[in-house]
Amino acid sequence: MKPFLELTSRVVPLVRDDIDTDQIIAARYLTVTDRSGLGEGLFAAWREDPSSPLNHRDGASILLAGHNFGCGSSREHAPWALLAGGYRCVIARSFADIFRQNAQRNGLLPVALEEPAHARLLASLEMNPALDVRVDLFGRTVSWRDHLARFEIDDFARECLLGGVDSLGYLLAKSDAIGAFEARRGAA
Amino acid sequence: MPRTLFDKVWDAHVVHESPGRPSILYIDLHLVHEVTSPQAFAGLEARGLPVRRPERTLATMDHSTPTRPGGLKIVADAGRAQLEMLARRCAEHGIELFDLDSPNNGIVHVVAPEQGRTHPGMTVVCGDSHTSTHGAFGALAFGIGTSEVEHVLATQCLLQYRPDAFEVRFDGAARPGVTGKDLILALIAEIGIGGGTGHVLEYTGDAVRALSMEGRMTLCNMSIEAGARAGMVAPDDTTFEYLAGRPGAPEDFDAATARWRALKTDDDAAFARRVTIDASAVAPRITWGTTPAMNVAVDQPVPAPDSDAARRALAYMQLEAGRPLLGQPVDVVFIGSCTNSRLDDLRQAASVFDGRRVPEGLRALVVPGSRAVKRAAEAEGLDRVFTAAGAEWREPGCSMCLAMNGDQVPSGKLAVSTSNRNFEGRQGPGSRTLLASPLTAAATAVSGVVTDARTLETSR
Numbered sequence: 240m241k242p243f244l245e246l247t248s249r250v251v252p253l254v255r256d257d258i259d260t261d262q263i264i265a266a267r268y269l270t271v272t273d274r275s276g277l278g279e280g281l282f283a284a285w286r287e288d289p290s291s292p293l294n295h296r297d298g299a300s301i302l303l304a305g306h307n308f309g310c311g312s313s314r315e316h317a318p319w320a321l322l323a324g325g326y327r328c329v330i331a332r333s334f335a336d337i338f339r340q341n342a343q344r345n346g347l348l349p350v351a352l353e354e355p356a357h358a359r360l361l362a363s364l365e366m367n368p369a370l371d372v373r374v375d376l377f378g379r380t381v382s383w384r385d386h387l388a389r390f391e392i393d394d395f396a397r398e399c400l401l402g403g404v405d406s407l408g409y410l411l412a413k414s415d416a417i418g419a420f421e422a423r424r425g426a427a
Numbered sequence: 428m429p430r431t432l433f434d435k436v437w438d439a440h441v442v443h444e445s446p447g448r449p450s451i452l453y454i455d456l457h458l459v460h461e462v463t464s465p466q467a468f469a470g471l472e473a474r475g476l477p478v479r480r481p482e483r484t485l486a487t488m489d490h491s492t493p494t495r496p497g498g499l500k501i502v503a504d505a506g507r508a509q510l511e512m513l514a515r516r517c518a519e520h521g522i523e524l525f526d527l528d529s530p531n532n533g534i535v536h537v538v539a540p541e542q543g544r545t546h547p548g549m550t551v552v553c554g555d556s557h558t559s560t561h562g563a564f565g566a567l568a569f570g571i572g573t574s575e576v577e578h579v580l581a582t583q584c585l586l587q588y589r590p591d592a593f594e595v596r597f598d599g600a601a602r603p604g605v606t607g608k609d610l611i612l613a614l615i616a617e618i619g620i621g622g623g624t625g626h627v628l629e630y631t632g633d634a635v636r637a638l639s640m641e642g643r644m645t646l647c648n649m650s651i652e653a654g655a656r657a658g659m660v661a662p663d664d665t666t667f668e669y670l671a672g673r674p675g676a677p678e679d680f681d682a683a684t685a686r687w688r689a690l691k692t693d694d695d696a697a698f699a700r701r702v703t704i705d706a707s708a709v710a711p712r713i714t715w716g717t718t719p720a721m722n723v724a725v726d727q728p729v730p731a732p733d734s735d736a737a738r739r740a741l742a743y744m745q746l747e748a749g750r751p752l753l754g755q756p757v758d759v760v761f762i763g764s765c766t767n768s769r770l771d772d773l774r775q776a777a778s779v780f781d782g783r784r785v786p787e788g789l790r791a792l793v794v795p796g797s798r799a800v801k802r803a804a805e806a807e808g809l810d811r812v813f814t815a816a817g818a819e820w821r822e823p824g825c826s827m828c829l830a831m832n833g834d835q836v837p838s839g840k841l842a843v844s845t846s847n848r849n850f851e852g853r854q855g856p857g858s859r860t861l862l863a864s865p866l867t868a869a870a871t872a873v874s875g876v877v878t879d880a881r882t883l884e885t886s887r
């Protein structure tokens with residue numbers, strides 16, 4: 240996966256709560272056997288509306304949503320589709336658990352912003368939709384014009400994202416401990 | 428220190444802990460299906476890794492499989508590649524597979540319990556969010572992404588941060604006609620679809636104890652619709668009676684039962700959160716919007732919208748606030764899915780269908796959760812009750828729950844469905860879904876309009 244260090248980009252506002260993974264990528268697109276070709280299905284039903292902000296991305300790679308983004312299915316096709324559609328970061332009020340983990344494992348940065356910062360960002364975007372926003376994973380900050388907001392991310396996920404490494408390596412390196420656990424349980 | 432049921436199962440599976448790192452958690456049972464596994468196997472092959480514990484892995488084909496009677500071999504081309512790939516990989520890696528020819532085939536969350544593979548105290552995962560179903564046995568069971576499927580195939584472990592335990596107590600006795608589905612919809616209406624985020628729910632209280640294993644599975648199944656990682660019910664005699672004699676039950680069943688009896692929350696154990704619901708006050712529930720939390724008692728009007736989301740949902744659903752749902756004409760009724768496709772569910776539905784007819788113009792589908800459910804239902808003659816009423820009796824699979832295999836609700840049409848998600852377009856592009864119990868769905872099927880099953884006389 241591609242390392243994520245920092246990103247400066249315009250923002251696509253899709254400020255709804257509870258955007259579920261069936262909207263991000265519907266089941267009929269899940270017949271693929273690899274990770275490619277999912278961009279076409281990204282938000283397919285909502286993109287049928289020509290006025291949807293999703294159809295005016297203009298190179299933006301940040302999506303701005305409300306609460307509980309990515310709820311529903313565990314399909315990892317959701318972050319794959321967002322990445323295929325050109326997004327590298329989703330800023331939201333909160334994320335569903337499985338989606339957040341799936342996103343982090345693929346180099347798509349989920350940023351949960353507290354209410355005041357989220358509201359300020361939205362207000363700035365309403366004034367200037369072409370606003371550039373900077374997301375700095377190393378410093379754990381989101382900034383635009385004279386605004387700066389901090390966000391939380393656990394150290395392990397941050398290291399994996401910064402290094403562009405999948406956490407499978409960490410697990411494989413612990414195979415002795417796994418073997419010992421199996422031996423202990425087998426003996427019990 | 429007193430511990431919760433969740434604590435006990437979690438603690439028993441921690442392989443390794445380091446500060447500032449997620450825990451390494453051992454997985455006892457890994458369930459696999461065709462849609463979320465191809466990329467995981469490919470990743471394993473790219474790294475030249477074997478499957479660490481094929482004997483702890485069980486695969487089935489369910490999501491994109493056909494359910495048309497006699498049409499077992501007909502699979503859409505796109506889905507066929509996934510099915511063939513799964514079959515080849517299971518053969519290569521020595522993984523047991525319930526393929527389309529297997530008498531044990533069916534929906535992953537129906538087959539593992541009915542084969543006795545899901546045991547109390549286990550950790551169970553699957554690349555599927557409704558893995559929470561297996562928590563009905565007192566297992567810690569949750570859905571994972573495809574990268575994690577690869578992790579479990581390679582190491583039999585996962586990296587996880589410890590969630591918090593959340594007690595959901597259903598006090599009192601549920602009234603006749605009120606099912607596990609109604610209880611869980613009532614909970615989700617109360618705490619919201621993100622209300623369980625970061626938590627594992629433990630369902631307690633008299634109304635939960637009184638539920639059959641099927642009812643408990645329905646309850647745990649929809650834990651994810653409240654955003655929870657998992658749902659659990661402490662095992663008891665109902666659990667042990669269900670498991671006894673099943674193919675996957677432990678050989679020394681009495682010794683296992685003795686161990687399992689310790690799997691319950693200690694007195695005074697601390698929960699991060701608690702909510703109590705009076706089960707005797709819960710009525711049959713039905714959704715009116717586009718999330719499972721948007722639901723009301725079936726005899727209540729569509730509520731006035733209190734948010735943009737609710738207004739958008741009503742517009743999508745083409746429903747009007749203040750109008751009753753009872754009497755609303757319906758185009759399709761779907762009885763099936765890992766939420767409500769077990770023998771108990773089909774018996775309940777059949778008790779309503781018996782001696783009645785589905786009106787002209789309404790399509791009713793009954794899709795058993797597995798071949799075993801199908802055989803058992805046919806042995807009781809339930810299939811004849813359904814077909815005599817004019818409903819379709821199908822082969823097992825996910826079917827119209829996610830509309831991957833040709834079974835779908837046409838655009839703009841309204842369906843009452845016993846599945847778990849009413850998201851926009853879930854049952855087909857433009858489809859409109861009302862979630863309800865098998866009783867409500869069956870009563871609606873024979874009436875042509877949304878109907879409260881309690882107002883119909885039933886045969887059994």
Ligand code: SF4
Pocket residue numbers: 489490534535536555557764765766824825828829846847
């Ligand atoms: S029946 Fe529906 S919810 Fe259950 S596993 Fe299949 S697609 Fe998922």
